[in-house]
Amino acid sequence: MKEEIISQITNFVSTSELNKLPHTEIKIYNSPLIGFADVNNPIFEVYKQKIGSFHLTPKEWFGLEFEDSSLSKGTVICWILPFTESVLKSNSLENELPSKEWAQARFYGEQFNDMLREFVVNIVTETGSRTVAPSLSSHWKRSYDDTIGIASTWSERHAAYAAGLGTFSLTDALITERGMAMRVGSVITELVLESSQATYNGVYDNCLHYNSNSCGVCIRRCPAGAISKNGHNKDVCFDYTRKIVMPAVNEAYEVTTPSCGLCQTKVPCEKAIPKRPKVKS
Numbered sequence: 130m131k132e133e134i135i136s137q138i139t140n141f142v143s144t145s146e147l148n149k150l151p152h153t154e155i156k157i158y159n160s161p162l163i164g165f166a167d168v169n170n171p172i173f174e175v176y177k178q179k180i181g182s183f184h185l186t187p188k189e190w191f192g193l194e195f196e197d198s199s200l201s202k203g204t205v206i207c208w209i210l211p212f213t214e215s216v217l218k219s220n221s222l223e224n225e226l227p228s229k230e231w232a233q234a235r236f237y238g239e240q241f242n243d244m245l246r247e248f249v250v251n252i253v254t255e256t257g258s259r260t261v262a263p264s265l266s267s268h269w270k271r272s273y274d275d276t277i278g279i280a281s282t283w284s285e286r287h288a289a290y291a292a293g294l295g296t297f298s299l300t301d302a303l304i305t306e307r308g309m310a311m312r313v314g315s316v317i318t319e320l321v322l323e324s325s326q327a328t329y330n331g332v333y334d335n336c337l338h339y340n341s342n343s344c345g346v347c348i349r350r351c352p353a354g355a356i357s358k359n360g361h362n363k364d365v366c367f368d369y370t371r372k373i374v375m376p377a378v379n380e381a382y383e384v385t386t387p388s389c390g391l392c393q394t395k396v397p398c399e400k401a402i403p404k405r406p407k408v409k410s
């Protein structure tokens with residue numbers, strides 16, 4: 130069943146006409162990475178402690194969605210949708226505002242991600258296993274916490290971290306084998322599937338700033354000054370995308386969502402896990 134799900138998701142991404150920027154033949158996403166986490170992985174409880182009690186575990190999602198808190202076995206199925214070269218190249222030429230391709234890839238790419246969520250819910254439900262996509266659920270909400278800042282009731286990146294797909298970075302983004310210029314999605318199901326093995330030990334393993342005290346290119350790429358050696362200031366990032374980017378580009382680009390992503394392009398972790406610099410002997 131696991132191979133069947135991987136094949137169906139991969140096929141959906143490679144053949145869907147909706148995986149294209151509007152009125153063009155430009156693909157939004159390359160082939161996905163797919164990972165699986167056990168719903169009983171203790172990390173989901175750790176997230177409640179690190180993020181806040183508002184961040185729900187897979188079991189709590191089942192309780193809310195199906196009014197059944199007895200989920201004892203199951204899987205979180207996650208995917209990474211890496212942006213194509215055309216989307217990346219266009220944004221890497223920009224220094225202040227996102228490119229049209231990036232803004233449209235954020236807008237139409239997330240609509241596509243929602244369709245993929247629905248598609249995966251349907252194919253897994255057809256096997257007789259109840260399945261929920263938290264991001265499509267009426268129980269998914271944004272939240273604000275004094276310590277952690279802007280967050281939500283289900284973080285797609287934290288699910289992907291649990292499924293072995295990547296580690297966090299100075300900008301907060303997840304660095305995967307295909308880099309960090311991508312979008313993430315997930316569903317929770319009672320279907321039991323073998324978990325993926327993570328190849329990392331720590332939360333920040335793939336980020337050069339943390340693993341070798343080098344890089345920092347994302348700090349210079351951020352037009353809002355939201356990234357420093359101390360991390361990512363979400364409020365500054367939020368304000369820049371809403372108050373500067375949206376009024377400047379949205380009408381011309383025919384989108385209605387905030388975007389930017391300059392910190393995700395023209396950086397060493399854009400398309401792959403960057404190699405650590407050699408230590409001089």
Ligand code: B12
Nearest residue numbers: 280281284285297300301302303309312313366388389390
């Ligand atoms: C709220 C939100 C924002 C907020 C806050 C971002 C944030 N850091 O959480 C703002 C408005 C700033 C924002 C901006 C952007 N966003 Co946004 N956003 C979200 C949203 C809706 C919820 C995120 C959430 O709940 N986070 C929870 C908090 C707690 O996460 P965090 O603070 O990053 O977590 C840190 C700590 O938990 C820490 N940590 C501490 N202790 C521990 C312990 C353990 C064990 C672990 C694992 C971690 C950990 O590690 C993390 C990294 O530092 C998600 C969609 C979703 N449902 O997930 C998209 C999402 C995160 N955004 C996304 C994107 C692409 C963007 C933008 C690039 C805008 C754009 N599209 O052009 C920018 C810049 C992103 C950035 N640098 O993070 C993508 C990220 C993809 C990626 N490559 O990582 C997501 C996943 C959407 C998607 N479906 O793909 N976003």
